[in-house]
Amino acid sequence: MIIATWNVNSVKQRTESLAAWLAARQPDVVCLQETKCVDEAFPREAIEALGYNVAVHGQKTFNGVAILSKFPFDEVTAGLPGDDGDAQARFLEAVLSTPQGALRVASIYLPNGNPPDTDKYPYKLKWMDRLLQYSNERLKLEEPLVLAGDYNVIPAPDDARNPAAWVGDALFLPQTRARFRGFLHGGLTDAVRAVSDSAELYTFWDYQAGAWQKNHGIRIDHLLLSPQAADRLVAAGIDKHVRAWEKPSDHVPVWAELALAA
């Protein structure tokens, strides 16, 4: 079965591309970020018509996450634990019933954090601390778990075409990368890095300054797998070609194939 993540940068602007990509990639589960609409405005019918169950956690204008699944939802929970005052729609967790048992999935839109000298950066770091807490709790369950989304983290210099340009950026600061390593130290596996050491594996190219044409990309969208999911990892990849489509998102889909269901 294939599980994917894609920051669509407005699901209303991307509905056509999303349908075309779903038809081609045939994922079983998809985590979406930056849907940028309230739940009532989500193109639910168009997605359901393609054979997916739909769970959404949106808000007006900004943020917004969703999970699409060919498997039924057993549980759906919105919001990352650890701060009841956090109203930003950045986290949605679901438990899915697959033919091989339960699969727990979270769609994650981690805060950008720029500029770092504002309160946006402490919010990002605190959010990462909350996510680590959540991850460590869930890992105790020893079940297949996939935390997929836009982490807004460049894990290592090889994950940027020009790492020098990102020094001092909230996506690449040492404190940011240290927290990302914390997820891995806790027992999660970065699916794409588990199957390839290649440089130039990017998931985001800015709309500005000809970044796509010059391949000035960064790798910031990740699927992190629990040991029980990583043991079943068959393949992983980045659908880079989608960035060349008409009216693209600035992010492309990232996917992993798990030997979990026929």
Add this chain to the structure above:
DNA sequence: ATGGCCAATATGATTGGA
């Protein structure tokens, strides 16, 4: 990556993104 964009908003200017 910093000459160049894109999306949402009571919209024709501002904010956020990364």
